[in-house]
Amino acid sequence: MTKAFIAVILMALVTYIPRVLPLAVFRKEIRSPYIKTFLYYVPYAVLGALTFPDIFSSTGNLYPAICGTGIALLLAYFERSLVVVALGAILTVFLTSFLF
Template identity: 40%
Template sequence: MILGMAAVTYVPRMIPLVAFESLKLPGFLERVLKNVPYAVLGALIFPGVFFIQSGMLYGLAGALIAFLFSYLGASVIIVVTGTILTLAGAGLLFSL
């Protein structure tokens, strides 16, 4: 069953790679397609900012902190860890 699931997952990803290997895309289309993962990630994360159980302001604060870390050039792991630690510290501070 595992081998079957692996084949079903691998084959649809391999076919376009092999079929379009020699295809040269225009520069504009290549630049657009390089940004698709970031756009999809943003579309997945952004609604979570407003529907966080702790409150929308908490979500907005987290998004703002993550944006600030990102703007300063921190790596993804630093952005995530820094945001979590900052919001955890703020939650502890304001609950006292």
């Protein structure tokens, strides 16, 4: 029971510190355009880094995954909605899985 309690305390600290640290460090408004741009794009970069490797292992076959990713990137480049991009990628993977 003691180890579980210590684990819960450590997990609480690990999740609490990143939330409080920016408030403690950055009390004034951030004026640097470089830092503002960096902080704006960090969530997108992390999301891409977490999901992109799973794209190629989700289908069990590399070729439909590559085709689906290509169509999703193409639709996103032409600024289609998220639903259209997701459905286009899913449909492409479904259809190309019969070919490969």
